[in-house]
Amino acid sequence: MHRSIGIRHPRAVSLYTRELLVDGYKKGIVVTEGLIAHGRGEAFDYLLGEQTTEFAQDAIRTASAALLLANYPVISVNGNSVALCARQIVELSKITDAVVEVNLFHRSKEREIAIEKELRKKGANLVYGVGSAASSTISELQSDRRRVDPQGIYKADTVLVPLEDCDRTEALVKMGKKVIAVDLNPLSRTASAAQITIVDNVVRAIPHMISEAKRLKDTDRGVLSQILQQFSNQQNLSQSLQIIRGGPNGRSTEKQ
Ligand code: ATP
Numbered sequence: 545m546h547r548s549i550g551i552r553h554p555r556a557v558s559l560y561t562r563e564l565l566v567d568g569y570k571k572g573i574v575v576t577e578g579l580i581a582h583g584r585g586e587a588f589d590y591l592l593g594e595q596t597t598e599f600a601q602d603a604i605r606t607a608s609a610a611l612l613l614a615n616y617p618v619i620s621v622n623g624n625s626v627a628l629c630a631r632q633i634v635e636l637s638k639i640t641d642a643v644v645e646v647n648l649f650h651r652s653k654e655r656e657i658a659i660e661k662e663l664r665k666k667g668a669n670l671v672y673g674v675g676s677a678a679s680s681t682i683s684e685l686q687s688d689r690r691r692v693d694p695q696g697i698y699k700a701d702t703v704l705v706p707l708e709d710c711d712r713t714e715a716l717v718k719m720g721k722k723v724i725a726v727d728l729n730p731l732s733r734t735a736s737a738a739q740i741t742i743v744d745n746v747v748r749a750i751p752h753m754i755s756e757a758k759r760l761k762d763t764d765r766g767v768l769s770q771i772l773q774q775f776s777n778q779q780n781l782s783q784s785l786q787i788i789r790g791g792p793n794g795r796s797t798e799k800q
């Protein structure tokens with residue numbers, strides 16, 4: 545962490561997280577638009593008290609069960625998610641036997657390679673969706689996000705999309721896939737289009753998913769299915785929104 549921030553600063557973690565994105569930008573992983581998108585997330589995180597709520601924890605448990613139940617799970621990554629938690633994404637992929645695929649709104653060969661390099665540096669053996677490997681198309685989409693790997697997202701039954709673009713979430717759902725989103729904004733179109741939305745910061749959500757996936761790994765499939773059946777995304781989103789509005793269990797007013 546930068547010396548000038550100091551661990552006693554009330555926004556220390558938030559400022560450190562910004563530094564990760566700025567470093568990612570300097571490495572060619574993050575684009576300027578990604579820095580702005582993070583700002584939208586930060587505002588919601590502030591209102592959530594910058595902590596994983598009990599409702600997010602519920603969604604995290606359900607998402608971990610969904611990944612473990614999947615026949616072919618894929619973790620789709622963009623620049624921001626790799627800048628913020630590449631190591632954790634790789635660890636989660638190993639625990640859940642999920643493929644990691646690069647999928648970018650602002651695609652360029654250099655950026656794909658920079659992201660792949662970072663993921664490999666953090667322990668990934670295989671990175672899907674880079675260069676000509678992204679040869680399949682999601683026909684409903686206009687942006688570069690339409691280009692997917694036939695051995696990855698195209699084939700997946702369950703896709704985890706940290707920091708997603710709404711149109712693609714909708715398209716993936718229409719293709720019959722189960723979509724797990726991580727989005728701090730419970731009002732976003734991504735949040736309502738996904739079947740499981742984790743309203744939490746990726747920097748907290750992914751490490752929590754690692755713990756849950758480790759805990760649930762040897763659990764009976766029937767029990768995992770029950771976790772999924774008991775979960776209502778719509779209700780979970782309203783509960784998160786209630787916290788943002790400062791409801792009965794809302795965030796502490798002591799926070800600065
Ligand atoms: P949508 O297109 O789904 O309606 P949006 O237009 O509000 O959403 P985008 O700008 O397309 O959102 O993407 C940024 C989204 O990512 C925002 O919803 C923001 O809350 C979320 N976000 C940004 N940073 C983080 C983070 N670190 N952790 C979790 N979510 C984040």
Ligand code: MG
Binds near residue numbers: 709710
């Ligand atoms: Mg959007």
